[in-house]
Amino acid sequence: MRNVSEVIEQYLKQVLHQSPDGIIEIQRNELADKFQCVPSQINYVISTRFTLEKGYIVESKRGGGGYIRIQKVQLHSHGSILDFVSRTIGGQIDQASSEGIVYQLEEAKLITAREANMMKAALSREVLALKLPLRDEVRAAILRAMLIAILSK
Known part of the structure; x- marks a missing residue:
């Protein structure tokens, strides 16, 4: 049986998928x-499963009529994908964020499951046995190089 966080995540993804513009607005209390x-619990799901690394932009407006807006980042062309990846990676990236990017690209069918597994293995902290911040800098350079090689087909 799935836990509540997984059920909420799947519900939000389903609503997003059905949205014609890829944007939904929700009220936290109603959800x-x-x-x-x-x-x-809603905050937890949104902050951990709807991140930029996973392909989502989240905005929130507090107050009486407040809402949370979730938008799926649309990656239409290889140029926009590489631009998004460059902005997200920057000069360094931690393991969780790099795995989020790999997850998003696999989910969008831009890389295969095999490519995703190889990338995750190469980017793991066990393989990159360096001290911080050097480890995150090397991880960013490796991830960027792998994605340019894969996505520049």
Whole structure:
């Protein structure tokens, strides 16, 4: 049986998928009532599973009429993909963020499962046995090089 976080994540992804413009606006309290959970559970799901590295832009407006807007980043061409990756990676990247980018590209069918597994293995902290911040700098350079090689077909 799936936990509440997974159910909420799948629900939000389904609603996003059905949205014609790839954007949804939700009210945290209403969603918490729907899933019979505390509003902080909604925050947890959104902050951990709807990140830029995973291909989402999240905006929130607080207050009485507040909402949370979730937008799926659309990667239409290899140029926009490489631009997105360059902006996301920057000069250094941690393991979780690099895995998020790899996950997003695999989910969008831009890389194969085999390519994703090889990339995750090469970017792991066990393989990059360097001290921080050098490890994150090397990881960023390797990830950028791998993606340019794969996506510049």
